[in-house]
Amino acid sequence: MDWTLVTLQLRGKTRRFVRASLLREDPQPLLARRHGECRRCGACCKIAFRCVFLKTDQEGNSRCRIYGLRFTQCRLFPLRAEDQVGLERQCGYSFAADPARAEIPALPEPALD
Numbered sequence: 001m002d003w004t005l006v007t008l009q010l011r012g013k014t015r016r017f018v019r020a021s022l023l024r025e026d027p028q029p030l031l032a033r034r035h036g037e038c039r040r041c042g043a044c045c046k047i048a049f050r051c052v053f054l055k056t057d058q059e060g061n062s063r064c065r066i067y068g069l070r071f072t073q074c075r076l077f078p079l080r081a082e083d084q085v086g087l088e089r090q091c092g093y094s095f096a097a098d099p100a101r102a103e104i105p106a107l108p109e110p111a112l113d
């Protein structure tokens with residue numbers, strides 16, 4: 001098991017829960033940057049452990065047994081690109097680039113004479 005990956009995924013799960021459920025932050029600005037749709041792959045329901053409410057049908061589609069009552073951290077997955085670490089190829093969502101996180105242009109290489 002890749003513990004670094006699990007740690008990053010759990011951090012995202014905890015962050016979504018704390019910010020939305022405890023701090024009651026408005027997720028709309030982050031959700032506005034999210035594009036795509038859920039493919040029902042169920043990958044987010046297996047972060048760190050397989051959710052007991054996850055059910056997979058014969059066609060391989062995932063379904064939440066408590067979908068209407070699902071937890072906030074599930075409802076808001078993914079809230080940012082970091083939430084998808086390890087799931088990038090499976091998840092049907094993507095995010096618009098955040099201009100505040102744009103890469104700093106590389107400095108020119110020094111001339112070596």
Ligand code: SF4
Pocket residue numbers: 037038039040041042043044045062077078087090091092093
């Ligand atoms: S990982 Fe993404 S596409 Fe897959 S079930 Fe979760 S939200 Fe849907």
